[in-house]
Amino acid sequence: MRFIIIIFLCCSCQSVLSTLPQINSCPKKTLPSEKKDWFYTKNKSRGLVLLAHGLNLNPEKMNSLSLFYNSIGLDVYRPILDGHQGSIESMKKLELGRWIVNSHQHYCQAKSYAQHHSLPLYFSGYSLGALIHLYLQEEFDHVHYDKQILLAPAINLPWYANLIKVLYLFGDQFLVPTLNIKDYQAQKGTSIAGYKMLFNTVKKLQHIGLKKSNIPSLIFMSKNDELVSYHGIERMIKKYHLGQWKMVPINNRQSKLKGKFSHLVIDPLSLGENQWSFMIEKIQRFLK
Numbered sequence: 001m002r003f004i005i006i007i008f009l010c011c012s013c014q015s016v017l018s019t020l021p022q023i024n025s026c027p028k029k030t031l032p033s034e035k036k037d038w039f040y041t042k043n044k045s046r047g048l049v050l051l052a053h054g055l056n057l058n059p060e061k062m063n064s065l066s067l068f069y070n071s072i073g074l075d076v077y078r079p080i081l082d083g084h085q086g087s088i089e090s091m092k093k094l095e096l097g098r099w100i101v102n103s104h105q106h107y108c109q110a111k112s113y114a115q116h117h118s119l120p121l122y123f124s125g126y127s128l129g130a131l132i133h134l135y136l137q138e139e140f141d142h143v144h145y146d147k148q149i150l151l152a153p154a155i156n157l158p159w160y161a162n163l164i165k166v167l168y169l170f171g172d173q174f175l176v177p178t179l180n181i182k183d184y185q186a187q188k189g190t191s192i193a194g195y196k197m198l199f200n201t202v203k204k205l206q207h208i209g210l211k212k213s214n215i216p217s218l219i220f221m222s223k224n225d226e227l228v229s230y231h232g233i234e235r236m237i238k239k240y241h242l243g244q245w246k247m248v249p250i251n252n253r254q255s256k257l258k259g260k261f262s263h264l265v266i267d268p269l270s271l272g273e274n275q276w277s278f279m280i281e282k283i284q285r286f287l288k
Contacts, residue, residue, distance in 0.1 A: 023101070025142045026108035033109045039066040039076040047120045047287070050110040050145075051078040052103070052129025054154075055198065056091075056178050056190045057266075059084055064267035065124060068280050072287065074122070077113065079106040081129075083194065084186040091186075092173040094193040100201070103132045107143055122287065123148040126266055127228070128198065131155055135205045137213040145215060149283055152221040152263050154198065155205060156232030164195055172196065181259055184270070210240040217245045218286050220279055222252065222262040248282060250275050 049069045053059045059080045066076040081102050083091035114121040123145040125133050130153030136143045167176060175189030223230045230249070237245050252265055254272030268276040 023104050023140060025140075026111060030105070030109045030112045033077070033079065033106075037077060037079050039063075039070055039078065041070045041073050041075055043073050045075045045117065045119060046073045047122055047146075048075045048077065048110060048114045048117070049122045049124050050106060050133075051076050052106070052123070052125035052133055053078070053081070053084070053186075054127030054129055054152075054266075055194060056084070056180070056186050057126070058184055058186050061184050061266060061270075062126070064276075068283075069124070072284050074287070075113075075119070077106070077110045079109070083191070088175070088187050088189070091189070091191050091194070092175060094172075094191055094197075096172070096193055096196060096200075099128075099132060099194075099197055100135070103129075104136060104140070104143075107133070107136060120146040122146055124151075125149075125153070126151040127154045127263070131198070131201055131205065134210070134213050135201050135208075138205060138208045138210065141212075144212075147216045147287065148213075148218075149286070150217060150219045151265055152225055152228050153219065153233070154228050155202060156229045156236055157202060157227065158229050158232075161227065162199070165199070168192055168196070179259075180261070180264070181257060184264065210236065210242060214240070214242045214244050216286070217242075218248055218282060219245060220248050220250050220265060220282075222265060223249050224251065224262040226261050227263040248279075250279055 051062055051065060053062050059078065062078055066078050069076045081099050083094050110121060123133055130150040134153065134155060137145070164176070167174060170192060172191060172193035174192045176192070177189045178185050219233065221228060221230055234247060250265055250271065252260060252262060252271045252275060254274055255270055257270055260270060264270040271279065
């Protein structure tokens with residue numbers, strides 16, 4: 001039963017890409033962003049963090065990280081991918097490649113803000129969000145961050161994650177129920193189109209390789225993560241000579257959340273207070 005649950009949760013933890021629309025560079029004028037997606041430090045800002053959520057994760061669950069970054073003098077832009085708010089129809093009707101376009105727009109908005117205010121630009125992403133922005137860094141020369149913090153980045157998946165592809169025969173709009181904790185869900189299910197984007201992006205990134213994203217990076221995740229391979233990422237670090245990437249093992253054994261998975265490591269409730277304090281202390285030192 002646990003094995004079945006893991007397979008289905010794979011369907012609600014990440015995704016991105018297939019018919020990739022043309023992307024060349026950031027436009028001179030970026031599209032306006034939602035005011036609710038911005039979190040500003042009360043003090044003089046010393047940097048901007050682009051904070052990216054995971055697949056079918058309630059974006060508001062990233063707010064603990066937003067407030068932490070604010071507390072150490074950083075502004076935060078925490079945008080939302082299509083399908084992760086509003087009607088479930090928005091998830092069902094996703095176009096392949098849409099999240100790549102979304103994320104590139106988010107990057108351009110963050111870059112414009114950082115340049116206008118003469119601030120360094122940092123990236124912090126969980127699971128799917130980390131995957132997409134690593135792909136953007138490798139695929140497009142104009143995408144660059146000064147430092148990055150990756151939480152369980154979905155760049156190396158276990159073999160059983162591919163079993164979800166059996167459901168492709170039901171069509172792109174078919175929804176696979178998520179078994180993540182209800183409060184952490186953006187929608188009750190994730191579309192097959194979403195999973196296709198996930199697997200296509202992982203495949204594309206592994207084909208390109210990791211070179212340009214070899215910037216100062218901290219990677220936090222559990223060695224027991226059910227949805228991303230810790231040791232697989234260690235092998236990628238060696239394969240691509242990612243000398244500036246540092247793996248930091250964490251775990252959520254002390255979390256009191258019922259039904260949690262080791263993959264969920266984004267806030268004090270999902271991690272437990274001790275591991276949360278450990279993680280944010282490491283991040284604070286990293287971003288000094």
